[in-house]
Amino acid sequence: MTSTLGFAILAVLARGERTGYDIATAMRRPIAFFWTARHSQIHAELQKLLAAGFVGYEARQGPGPQGKKVYHVTAEGSLALREWVTEPPRERPERDELVLKTYASWVAGPAEIRQMFADQLAAHEARLAEYEREGELIGKPPGFGDPRFGNYAALRCGIGYERHRAEWCRWMIDQLSESLNPSWEAAKPSEP
Template sequence: MTSTLGYAILAVLARGERTGYDIAAAMRRPVSYFWTARHSQIHAELQKLAAGGLVAFDARHGPGPQDKKVYRLTPEGGDALRAWVTEPPRERPERDELVLKTYASWLADPGLLRRLFAEQLRVHEERLAEYEREEERFGGPPDPGDPRFGNYATLRCGLGYERHRAEWCRWMMAQLSASL
């Protein structure tokens, strides 16, 4: 059974062959809007995918003394990815440290909490502005058959999340200001 990270890598390779470094770069943007992985995790997962016949690679002359591996999706990998895309997602536990801190916020100084939420608001507003600039570059949604459609659709989800999170931070700040 392939891991979720494995499917993320297959989705990147479905757009074209890449080295492990290129896959890691693609995992930073736009995949990082919704999924993150360290370089070491990606390389370990690539080995599993290759052993399972879902990806293959060619060794090519690289910039250094060693050859580089250029990975590509195999037909079996494409079949596995197409089947996985329409399956319901696995249940996952929610882990949100800020929400957990909010749960215990009644124990803390309201002024310090307000500063915490002001900083979080700044972070979410910056990310929202970045996502809005990215959305402008698209100029509207691509056709659903275009690989960029997935980029746009995940960006839209990120926009909604950042707007919601910023609004929640503003609400928390207002609540905390009222208690000062």
């Protein structure tokens, strides 16, 4: 059974052959909108894909004294990717550290929590601006069947996510700002 990272690598290689370094670079954009991996993880996964017969490689002369491996997806890898794409995604555990911190935030001071949300808001707004600029460069979505359609669809999902998170951070900042109001402290409910 191939891991989700393995399928991410197959999806990159389905667009064209690449070295391990090129795969890592391709996974920064647009895959980083929804999936990230370190170079060491990619290398280990490539070895598993090679053993499974899902990828092959050609040794080529590198820029220095070392050679390089240029990977490509095999027919078996293409078939596995095609089958995987249409399966329902596996259920994943919800693990959102910011939401967990929010759940426990009543134990800290509202000013500190408000600052944390202000920092998070700035980060989400920066990513949103970056994604929106990228969307403007792409323009309208390419037709389905064009590999760039997946890029566009992933980008749209990223834009929606960043907008939602920014909106939630603003709401939290508003709530925490109200709690910093001295009249709120007098009416503060007892803690659970």
